Amino acid sequence: MSTETRWLSTEESAAWVRLVALTELLPGALDAQLLRDAGLTHFEYGALMALADASDRTMRMTELAARTNATLPRLSHVARRLEERGLIERHPCPEDRRATNATITETGLALLESAAPGHVDTVRANVLDALTPEQLGQLYEIAGAVLAQLDPDERLTATSCQFSEGPALARAG
């Protein structure tokens, strides 16, 4: 909406092109490995992991959608498929009859446990092991700065510390 567009400098273009390439290639790589080895998309894996992390292994659909950076319709479709596969169950919430509680089943937990090592290996191979400790911190700050623009209210993007407690699964997100 400015009268004069500020075009990108050489440095800005170079960084931007790489970031775009990353956002286009990384999801596919994650999906490919998980689909091949566990029959799960990365999004499904993340949703199951969020449920496995939750107290009572149960979460409201709306909260789960926020944790997984998804819209509610998207999550609803995915939840139906996961339920048909026996990986989660959905029950109406007694306290608020509009709401639905999603719970991961034992089958879902077992699948998650079998999938987690391969996924972590992939994350290391493609991303983490390619970065120095300094770069890891830089990535944290940079992504945080961008997310503050994309998601100003922090409704999405599980900000809480889901990594401090519990079993190994809690760190395989």
Place this chain on the structure above:
Amino acid sequence: MSTETRWLSTEESAAWVRLVALTELLPGALDAQLLRDAGLTHFEYGALMALADASDRTMRMTELAARTNATLPRLSHVARRLEERGLIERHPCPEDRRATNATITETGLALLESAAPGHVDTVRANVLDALTPEQLGQLYEIAGAVLAQLDPDERLTATSCQFSEGPALARAG
């Protein structure tokens, strides 16, 4: 396939969660603005921009696919839609009759010019203006390190300097 999985440390998890959120939210934000203001997906925008940058405004389908980090079937579908809208043209390549040359039309160039300012504004608002110059360089290095894993052969990921020359469009990618 290690016998013992190296789970993620707290720092690794935190950075990874943010990177995942970024890769999930950023494409949608780019698509939303471009679709609303120009009727183009971000992928279509990138493909048109690559053609606008090419000599003779023409490129082979395979090379265009590489520049846009796409598979050939995907590009083929997109090219058909763009051609139906009059934004590009496809002609058989005389030198190699298996190949197809895609050319951006005047209509396509005009659409691109009208779309570029809004897109650049969006890129600045969501990403670039949130980063310090140091972070811009760090992002370039980090994304480069990750892409080296995701795309070892550098078949994809336009590595060449498409930003050094020409009109404003060349920097609006």
Place this chain on the structure above:
DNA sequence: ACGCGTTGGTTGTCGTTACAACTAACACCA
């Protein structure tokens, strides 16, 4: 000239996602 493997590109089908429309239930106030 023929055969064979490879490359360039298109097409069909299916799964997934976005968007909009819709239902049900809650909250609040009169």
Place this chain on the structure above:
DNA sequence: TGGTGTTAGTTGTAACGACAACCAACGCGT
């Protein structure tokens, strides 16, 4: 009690992308 606005969730439709199958053309050896 009834009305209004908001929230929670599901469903339908249409668009997009992945994957596999397919066809045509090239190149090379014989």
